[in-house]
Amino acid sequence: MGSPNGGIIGVVNPTSFGKCTVTTKTSSGSLTTQPGTRVVKTLIVAGGGAGASDIGGGGGAGGVRNIEILVSGGTSYCAVIGGGGSGLPGANYNCKNPGSNSSFGGQSSSGGGGGGSGVSADPGGSGGGQRGTTAITSGNSGGYNPPEGNSGGNAVGAIPGAASGGGGGAGAVGGNATTGPGGSSGAGGAGTPISTCFPSQPICGVGGGGGGGGFAPARVGGAGGTFGGGAGASSPSAGSSGTANTGGGGGGGNVCSPSGSGGSGIVIVKELNKASGSWPLRAQFSSRKSGTWVQPQDIFDVDYLVVAGGGGGGQPDRGAGGGAGGLRTSFPGGTKLTLTGYGPLSVPITIGAGGAANTTGNPSIVSTITSIGGGGGYGGPSAVGGSGGGGRAGETGGLGTCGQGYPGGNGGPASEPAPLQNYTAGGGGGAGGAGSNASLNATGPGGIGLTNLISGSPVTYAGGGGGSSIGGGSFAPAIPGGTGGPGGGGAGGPSTFANPGTPGTANTGGGGGGAAYAGPGGSLGGTGGSGIVIIRAPSARTLGASPGTNTVTTLPAPAGGCKVATFTVSGDLTIS
16 A cells, blocks of 8 residues: 655645735734644743732733744634733722733644732733742743743842832843842842744834832832833832733832733744645645645845934923934945845835934834934933933933934033023033933033935934033023034024024934923924935845835946936835
């Protein structure tokens, strides 16, 4: 009798011809597989647990599982997306709210444990953080191998009741509270990146734990875990919520303050092309006949320039300059971006909008490349960005992001002697240099941008916004606003009367200029300039850009006919 495997000796592996189709579910619903799909690579992330109120422990991250599941082709499957636990009102310390489970194809991940305060924290996909106790709340409630999460932190050694542990994360345990001067509640456990397995997603990682709530001013709140964890409150305010669709845990609240909610979960399904090992000849013949036999993917190597939206200038007065949007590029001579798929390949492009006054700009994204929005011109931690926003009088400028931009300049003295009493602000950082510090009677110019030739012509992008000032004394001289940095940075308003900051230039990622004093209510900081994405491919490739406001050009010699797609608004790149 003939062998059903055509006489080939070996294990019969399931073949799958799903053409690497990726479907992302951020809310519950159905998914129908491709006709040839037999195996799917599936990320299942449950909802994160809420932090606890009143110096509460951080919420545990929702369980994270990245597994292969056997399925049938042309079949509808239900994806259930677990919700995050709801944050708790202040002083409601005898309650806890875990996250909900997520599931797909008969597999599930466990909801994150709720943080503890007056009661013990919950176990879960990752465990919630504890308050005032050495007890540890376990993760991996589902008992999976590999584990879906980690344990929450506790308050070992901390003053009882005055500090709390961070929630566990998918990649690490939650931090324990610390004691002594400068002690703090525990940070949330780190999450885990997903970009390698699932590129071109709106998120690059999942499963960060929530930070424990602080006890102001003696104990500061714990930081949220990377990839979605909410920070614990450091002052009498609410803890931060976990990021939506990451399963991040919510941050714990401060004294009598509310806690942050857990982030909702997500399911990402990649229908695999898989034909390794041996397979029945009948299956191979049937797949070829139906056109579902696996084909090699196309590989496209392209140069890129990705600039995020600039940060808004500060207001209502003595506003600092906004930081430039982060700038990342491979041109010239850097590592190109590799795009894979079945041509013509379609790649979503996100153009980050500039930030309004005081606020951070928005990121620009293409595939695995994300540039971070510029920091707002308000100084301090809120001014961190691709390039940092400047600092107001008496404040430091925000930090930039390594490889994307520079820090903002510091503000002038916090208090100046009469009769001058000018209060000056620093410039926002640029992609090519830091924002300038303000001095006694001078505002800080914005940092310089970077000039790039990817489009075929030299264009300067991502300059920082200039700072402004306020003249408080009757003899205070008028002070010009700081100049915007080359690359679209807006100038700061001069100190006389109602002088708003100048907006950053559109599609440069320039930071907005800071606003000068204008009496009651102040004046408006300049908005940050929107970002831009440029893709450059060899002449043998064909590019398309939609919608129609985006363009494709062919460069003349000596560029050798390279194709350049320029995106000034969000859209889609096609390449073949």
